Amino acid sequence: MKRNTKQAKVITEVIRSAGRPLTPSEIHEFASQNISQLGIATIYRHLKALCESMQVVGVDYPGQPPRYEWVDGKDKVHFTCRSCDKLYALADTTKNTPPAKVPKGFNVQGFEVMLYGMCPECG
Amino acid sequence: MKRNTKQAKVITEVIRSAGRPLTPSEIHEFASQNISQLGIATIYRHLKALCESMQVVGVDYPGQPPRYEWVDGKDKVHFTCRSCDKLYALADTTKNTPPAKVPKGFNVQGFEVMLYGMCPECG
DNA sequence: ATAGGTGCAAACAGTTTGCATGTAT
DNA sequence: ATACATGCAAACTGTTTGCACCTAT
Numbered sequence: 001m002k003r004n005t006k007q008a009k010v011i012t013e014v015i016r017s018a019g020r021p022l023t024p025s026e027i028h029e030f031a032s033q034n035i036s037q038l039g040i041a042t043i044y045r046h047l048k049a050l051c052e053s054m055q056v057v058g059v060d061y062p063g064q065p066p067r068y069e070w071v072d073g074k075d076k077v078h079f080t081c082r083s084c085d086k087l088y089a090l091a092d093t094t095k096n097t098p099p100a101k102v103p104k105g106f107n108v109q110g111f112e113v114m115l116y117g118m119c120p121e122c123g
Numbered sequence: 124m125k126r127n128t129k130q131a132k133v134i135t136e137v138i139r140s141a142g143r144p145l146t147p148s149e150i151h152e153f154a155s156q157n158i159s160q161l162g163i164a165t166i167y168r169h170l171k172a173l174c175e176s177m178q179v180v181g182v183d184y185p186g187q188p189p190r191y192e193w194v195d196g197k198d199k200v201h202f203t204c205r206s207c208d209k210l211y212a213l214a215d216t217t218k219n220t221p222p223a224k225v226p227k228g229f230n231v232q233g234f235e236v237m238l239y240g241m242c243p244e245c246g
Numbered sequence: 247a248t249a250g251g252t253g254c255a256a257a258c259a260g261t262t263t264g265c266a267t268g269t270a271t
Numbered sequence: 272a273t274a275c276a277t278g279c280a281a282a283c284t285g286t287t288t289g290c291a292c293c294t295a296t
Contacts, residue, residue, distance in 0.1 A: 003270055005276060024260080039278045044261060051186075060183035063174075065260085079229055090225060102213060105243030106202055112237045120228030126295055128251060147285080162253045167286060188285080 001049040010034045011046045012055075020089055021059040021067035021078070061114060080116045088119065124172040133157045134169045135178075143212055144182040144190035144201070184237060203239045211242065 001008060014030045015022060022030070028043045047068055050056035059067045061080055069089060079088040102108055124131060137153045138145060145153070151166045170191055173179035182190045184203055192212060202211040225231055240246075 001276080003275060005270070007277070037278070040260095041262075041279080042277060045276080048262095058186060060189075063181065066183075079225065079231075088229075090229075102202065102238065103243075105246065106211075106213075106238075107241040107246045108202075108238045109240035111239065114235045114237070115225065115229075115231045116234065117232035118230040120226075123230075124251080126250060128295070130252070160253070163285095164254080164287075165252060168251085171287095 001046060007031075007035060007038065007042050008046060010038075011043060012050070015050070015056060015068060016070045018069070021069035023065045023067050025065075027068070059112075077113045077115065079119065080114065090115075124169060130154075130158060130161065130165055131169060133161075134166060135173070138173070138179060138191060139193045141192070144192035146188045146190050148188075150191070182235075200236045200238065202242065203237065213238075 010031045011027060014027055018030075024040070024043050024047060027047075028038065028040050031043070032038045047056065051058060051068070055071055056068050057071050059069060059078055061078075064080070077090040079090055133154045134150060137150055141153075147163070147166050147170060150170075151161065151163050154166070155161045170179065174181060174191070178194055179191050180194050182192060182201060184201075187203070200213040202213055
């Protein structure tokens with residue numbers, strides 16, 4: 001994706017300004033407010049490219065659709081509410097230290113933490 | 124799934140003895156060695172039931188197919204190799220303490236850690 | 247005997263791909 | 272001018288469902 005097209009700008013901006021991980025169809029929905037006729041395939045093509053260039057990262061949780069969020073080097077901790085299924089990005093309080101010891105031979109380059117429980121709204 | 128059928132026994136045993144998270148088609152493949160004609164739908168039906176009864180848990184990682192593993196109260200830390208894509212279940216060395224602080228109002232009931240990097244075979 | 251489980255095939259949802267058209271460079 | 276991106280629709284993959292048959296209770 002080397003060209004600075006209208007679609008590229010809008011899709012990137014939607015993900016960057018969301019503040020939380022979005023599903024492909026959420027991204028499509030939001031970006032469509034600026035570009036009618038926007039095809040869902042274009043979303044997937046940009047997501048793939050953005051993931052490969054490490055600007056966007058996927059966040060998966062069993063039983064939920066895959067989501068994607070902008071990488072700012074901070075949000076590696078997520079919280080899923082067991083009641084309302086909302087997914088929150090929390091500040092990384094672990095200071096880039098992997099929160100677990102690993103056996104010899106494993107070389108840890110990055111990590112992700114998923115917490116689950118009850119969010120403030122669900123109590 | 125209240126009945127103790129041949130399929131239930133084999134599927135449960137495959138997951139329990141695998142020692143690592145398996146994809147639905149891996150489970151199907153292994154269980155088919157004992158039961159020919161085993162339908163993939165039966166795998167999905169049992170996986171759903173086992174997840175609901177908390178005996179099995181899903182492990183998702185972006186870009187990879189969903190996997191399922193037996194819950195033994197220990198394996199909450201996983202390691203994905205960026206080179207060969209194998210997924211390892213590591214011993215939980217965090218002693219059930221969530222490896223991150225959360226804002227007020229969030230009630231953490233459980234957590235999962237995903238590490239990624241190079242495994243001994245690739246590294 | 248009967249409620250529940252199974253296999254099969256069809257339906258479904260999410261994602262990817264082929265192709266003709268459009269557009270940034 | 273040309274190589275790349277887009278929209279559309281068709282193809283594909285993984286998962287779920289409807290239904291007739293089977294089996295553990």
